[in-house]
Amino acid sequence: MSVAILAENLTKVYVKRRSLREVALRPFRRAEPVTALSGLSLETRTGEIFGLLGPNGAGKTTFLKILTGLVLPTSGRALVIGVDVAQDDRAVKRSIGFVTSDERSFYWRLSGRENLDFFARLYGLDAASARRVSADLLREMDMESVADRSFMSYSTGMKQRLAIARALLHDPPVLCLDEPTRSLDPIAAKHLRRFVVDRLNRQRGKTVLLATHNLPEAEEMCSRLVVLDRGRIVRQGSVAAITAGLPGRDHYVLSVRGLEAPPSDPRWRLEVERQDDGIARLAAEVERDGRAFSDLLRAILDSRGTIVSCARREPSLQEVFDLMEPDPGGRIG
Ligand SMILES: Nc1ncnc2c1ncn2[C@@H]1O[C@H](COP(=O)(O)OP(=O)(O)OP(=O)(O)O)[C@@H](O)[C@H]1O
Numbered sequence: 001m002s003v004a005i006l007a008e009n010l011t012k013v014y015v016k017r018r019s020l021r022e023v024a025l026r027p028f029r030r031a032e033p034v035t036a037l038s039g040l041s042l043e044t045r046t047g048e049i050f051g052l053l054g055p056n057g058a059g060k061t062t063f064l065k066i067l068t069g070l071v072l073p074t075s076g077r078a079l080v081i082g083v084d085v086a087q088d089d090r091a092v093k094r095s096i097g098f099v100t101s102d103e104r105s106f107y108w109r110l111s112g113r114e115n116l117d118f119f120a121r122l123y124g125l126d127a128a129s130a131r132r133v134s135a136d137l138l139r140e141m142d143m144e145s146v147a148d149r150s151f152m153s154y155s156t157g158m159k160q161r162l163a164i165a166r167a168l169l170h171d172p173p174v175l176c177l178d179e180p181t182r183s184l185d186p187i188a189a190k191h192l193r194r195f196v197v198d199r200l201n202r203q204r205g206k207t208v209l210l211a212t213h214n215l216p217e218a219e220e221m222c223s224r225l226v227v228l229d230r231g232r233i234v235r236q237g238s239v240a241a242i243t244a245g246l247p248g249r250d251h252y253v254l255s256v257r258g259l260e261a262p263p264s265d266p267r268w269r270l271e272v273e274r275q276d277d278g279i280a281r282l283a284a285e286v287e288r289d290g291r292a293f294s295d296l297l298r299a300i301l302d303s304r305g306t307i308v309s310c311a312r313r314e315p316s317l318q319e320v321f322d323l324m325e326p327d328p329g330g331r332i333g
């Protein structure tokens, strides 16, 4: 498989814009630099779904903006299908489609179809081709029945599907999706994930670069990924390889009625919150050794507690980061 995207030692330093008030109060103070990416190197292959996983401010959007020619890197270089983004941004724009969750870039009073026609003309299609391509994409995105309704009447899911249709107008081989399920409900999010994997990637062979801070989403969709934190790669590889190195502890939330004293044991850590109705809420971090969890449940029952509910909680990305040893990074193979 050939290389779709190559980043070499990519760094981006923004200069924070100062408000008028700040400029008036401290006219000689220099604007503060913000390092969004710091020496990022990675390689993705054609035909794969590659994840950029990271918390707020990790640099995910900045990386996608560099690839799509919206932002220039401060140093280093990025190639999309062999073309340097700083050398030939027209060729790069032809190879890449960018889907942001920023809906302000659509015309709210125009219909979905009119919006697509308009953007297709911006890509240089003549009127007849623009209409044909827009109609094909509306069909593909299952949006024919709402195509002539105004954009402002669309649900968030419909707006997001229209954003994907717009990114496909020039049929680019690479698609960048910036947190595509961020404001979707769980069912719409699942539908969108399946659409990207089954239709765009498997059937149409699109290479996808997916930015997300949702670990299960990356797990479901991506073949490989990098974990970014404050502009650096802290982990890289398959999801299984990334989570395999984590210390084996599971998180549970239990509601227990009539708990006398919380059981203590070196294999678990409990945070107990007593509630007015006599139910204690336990946040439990339990060693994953095959026995500790059942021993905890037994200890609660032995102390005359009644377990009202128990749920396993996925660790947040921040907790995953806290558990990780720093990784020196480097090129992903
Ligand atoms: N135009 C800008 N001017 C100054 N700083 C910026 C600009 N855009 C981004 N930053 C800063 O760069 C860093 C990386 O931001 P970026 O938006 O790339 O992160 P992200 O991983 O996409 O985060 P999020 O999950 O919040 O979308 C942050 O500290 C952010 O505040």
Ligand SMILES: [Mg+2]
Pocket (backbone or CB within 6 Å): 060, 061, 062, 178
């Ligand atoms: Mg972002």
